[in-house]
Amino acid sequence: MMGFIVNPVSGNGKGKKVWELLEPTLRGQGARFLMRQTSRQGEAQKLAIELIQKEGVKKLIAVGGDGTVHEVINGIQQSGQTCVFGHVAAGSGNDYARGHGVPFDPLEALEGILSDQDERLIDLLYINGRVAVNSIGTGLDALVAKKTNEARYKGWLNRYRLGRVAYIISVIRVLCSYCPCHVTLTVDNQKYSIPNAWLIALANIPNYGGGMLICPDAAPDDGEMKICVIHSLSRLQFLLAFPKIFRGTHVSHSGVLFYSGRQVQIQAEKSLFVHADGELVGKTPVNIELLAARQAICDATDPIQSGQRKRVPV
Numbered sequence: 001m002m003g004f005i006v007n008p009v010s011g012n013g014k015g016k017k018v019w020e021l022l023e024p025t026l027r028g029q030g031a032r033f034l035m036r037q038t039s040r041q042g043e044a045q046k047l048a049i050e051l052i053q054k055e056g057v058k059k060l061i062a063v064g065g066d067g068t069v070h071e072v073i074n075g076i077q078q079s080g081q082t083c084v085f086g087h088v089a090a091g092s093g094n095d096y097a098r099g100h101g102v103p104f105d106p107l108e109a110l111e112g113i114l115s116d117q118d119e120r121l122i123d124l125l126y127i128n129g130r131v132a133v134n135s136i137g138t139g140l141d142a143l144v145a146k147k148t149n150e151a152r153y154k155g156w157l158n159r160y161r162l163g164r165v166a167y168i169i170s171v172i173r174v175l176c177s178y179c180p181c182h183v184t185l186t187v188d189n190q191k192y193s194i195p196n197a198w199l200i201a202l203a204n205i206p207n208y209g210g211g212m213l214i215c216p217d218a219a220p221d222d223g224e225m226k227i228c229v230i231h232s233l234s235r236l237q238f239l240l241a242f243p244k245i246f247r248g249t250h251v252s253h254s255g256v257l258f259y260s261g262r263q264v265q266i267q268a269e270k271s272l273f274v275h276a277d278g279e280l281v282g283k284t285p286v287n288i289e290l291l292a293a294r295q296a297i298c299d300a301t302d303p304i305q306s307g308q309r310k311r312v313p314v
């Protein structure tokens with residue numbers, strides 16, 4: 001049995017419209033499925049656990065944005081049972097869809113989910129009793145995630161398919177007042193002292209904040225997280241360097257450092273917000289651990305070229 005969890009308000013109402021497209025197609029094909037709609041934040045996780053434990057769902061599809069993906073995957077992980085994850089993108093940023101090559105056409109994405117194709121295992125990032133599937137970040141970008149989630153402009157920009165502009169507006173707003181601070185980063189027991197850190201991003205996929213390429217080398221099935229640190233730049237230098245992240249050309253900038261590893265600790269001289277997949281999950285100090293090959297997913301198209309593919313016995 002297959003289950004769908006639909007966030008009707010994702011992408012400013014796109015979730016509802018996408019489901020209206022998917023449902024007749026599923027019925028037309030005689031597919032056996034259950035559907036649950038979310039009515040509030042946090043519910044997708046609870047519904048995922050219920051569908052798996054009470055209804056015996058073996059494949060669970062999140063229809064929504066990255067927040068819905070985050071909650072559904074957390075539900076699968078907390079259910080204690082094996083369940084394959086699939087996704088039909090209907091959000092504003094849709095980083096998961098970008099990072100995994102999920103088609104933006106909902107019917108094409110559904111076709112991939114329904115076809116009997118390979119499933120593969122991806123890594124997850126564990127933090128504060130939760131998992132992140134895309135990325136974790138602290139510093140300026142966690143504040144940006146907070147501001148974007150709270151912002152009214154996110155709604156109306158979504159209406160014009162300008163979801164990523166909402167993120168850029170938030171970056172500029174936060175940048176005006178944000179004060180970088182000293183951070184101690186420990187990666188696999190190696191300590192790094194970072195002065196004037198603007199942000200630290202830990203990535204499982206290259207995409208971030210609605211399509212930016214914060215860690216262009218990140219791959220969800222390579223057994224390690226990629227870490228990008230931006231530090232010791234003036235406000236103006238940061239603003240000038242920021243557009244480079246869209247193409248991933250910030251990698252050669254003198255204020256940008258990269259690390260990779262499986263165990264990360266972040267301590268900061270002041271308490272910094274931390275986000276996981278764009279949802280606030282706490283404040284520093286935090287420990288993050290990579291859980292290798294932890295979640296089975298079904299892709300609609302050929303996705304990430306890098307990393308080793310692993311077949312899943314389901």
Ligand SMILES: Nc1ncnc2c1ncn2[C@@H]1O[C@H](COP(=O)(O)OP(=O)(O)OP(=O)(O)O)[C@@H](O)[C@H]1O
Nearest residue numbers: 010011038039041064065066067068091092093094
């Ligand atoms: N019925 C609902 N009403 C209000 N909020 C909801 C409802 N259902 C889910 N949510 C919350 O909506 C938030 C946003 O959802 P989601 O991230 O899927 O869409 P998005 O923000 O438009 O896309 P993206 O994260 O890709 O930018 C999530 O935090 C989720 O918990």
